[in-house]
Amino acid sequence: MNTSTKGTTLSGEIASLDQENDRRKRLWIELAAKTDASSAPASVLNELKIFYGGRGIWVDKATTQGVAGCEYGITVGLLHSGAAYADDLFDDGAIYHYPKTRTLGRDRAEIEATKAAGRHRVPLFFTIVPQRGQNRVVKLAWVEKWDDELGLFFISFGDQPDQTQADDEIDEDDFVLTVSRSAEERRVNRPKRAARFKYDVLQYYGESRCCMCGIRASQLLDAAHIVDVSAGGSDDKRNGLILCASHHRAYDAKLVVIHPETHVLLAASELTLEDLGILSSSLAALPRKPHVKALSWRWDRWQARNELDRRVTYDSPAITG
Numbered sequence: 001m002n003t004s005t006k007g008t009t010l011s012g013e014i015a016s017l018d019q020e021n022d023r024r025k026r027l028w029i030e031l032a033a034k035t036d037a038s039s040a041p042a043s044v045l046n047e048l049k050i051f052y053g054g055r056g057i058w059v060d061k062a063t064t065q066g067v068a069g070c071e072y073g074i075t076v077g078l079l080h081s082g083a084a085y086a087d088d089l090f091d092d093g094a095i096y097h098y099p100k101t102r103t104l105g106r107d108r109a110e111i112e113a114t115k116a117a118g119r120h121r122v123p124l125f126f127t128i129v130p131q132r133g134q135n136r137v138v139k140l141a142w143v144e145k146w147d148d149e150l151g152l153f154f155i156s157f158g159d160q161p162d163q164t165q166a167d168d169e170i171d172e173d174d175f176v177l178t179v180s181r182s183a184e185e186r187r188v189n190r191p192k193r194a195a196r197f198k199y200d201v202l203q204y205y206g207e208s209r210c211c212m213c214g215i216r217a218s219q220l221l222d223a224a225h226i227v228d229v230s231a232g233g234s235d236d237k238r239n240g241l242i243l244c245a246s247h248h249r250a251y252d253a254k255l256v257v258i259h260p261e262t263h264v265l266l267a268a269s270e271l272t273l274e275d276l277g278i279l280s281s282s283l284a285a286l287p288r289k290p291h292v293k294a295l296s297w298r299w300d301r302w303q304a305r306n307e308l309d310r311r312v313t314y315d316s317p318a319i320t321g
Ligand SMILES: [Zn+2]
Pocket: 210, 211, 212, 213, 214, 215, 243, 244, 245, 246, 247
């Protein structure tokens, strides 16, 4: 039996992974005892070392370096300053951007330490600063996935890591068009797992840009459902497109559609692609394509709507007599 003093590194020993896990769970309980995690003063977070320092990633190297052989330590806290990348913060989690500062070595070390939290399934504390100087919102969080090309982590919120680890393999026969959705999801036309969906769609296409106009500013990018959530559209990445806010709106308003076979973009009858600020005439350049079944679903509805428009315009009694 192990008789060493568990959970302490006072003797200078490196904690085991279990000890570090326990320490974080205890910190979460201590935080709840001291304050409300949805409105925590920065001083309490500093005191508990849940978040500390002036950067976005807090590793607490003195405590975590060497745990489970992690040379760079294991990230303890991530800071999300409400304003930057506000669109990457959702109820179920967040898409966290790799640090890009002038101190490259430190950026790399922090990225490695954050990956270590993912690899070892150790929880961390995700701290949101709603506005400068305000109390923090702290969430227990898990590093689920990351993508070096995109420079993004997918972080889930909750007491447990996300159990529904989506298969990253792409199986053509395994596509699900619709699922059962809660009344709330249908009403707001937004999935419960919005962070996971956006991350998966970004990763699937491998680029962080609007597929219609090429805008890259991530603050302006959405993961749009091809089959709407309100219609039960699934969170399969192939039911998604990366669109800027304007083109997401245009797509949902049926001002533009994608041909399911040729991937050519077509504007609604009264408009041109140019009118809509759409620079590509098709999605041919996308390295991977949305699922044909999803595109066909939209296409059928678009046809029906255009059919209706024509009837309203040409078949109305006032015109036909
Ligand atoms: Zn766009």
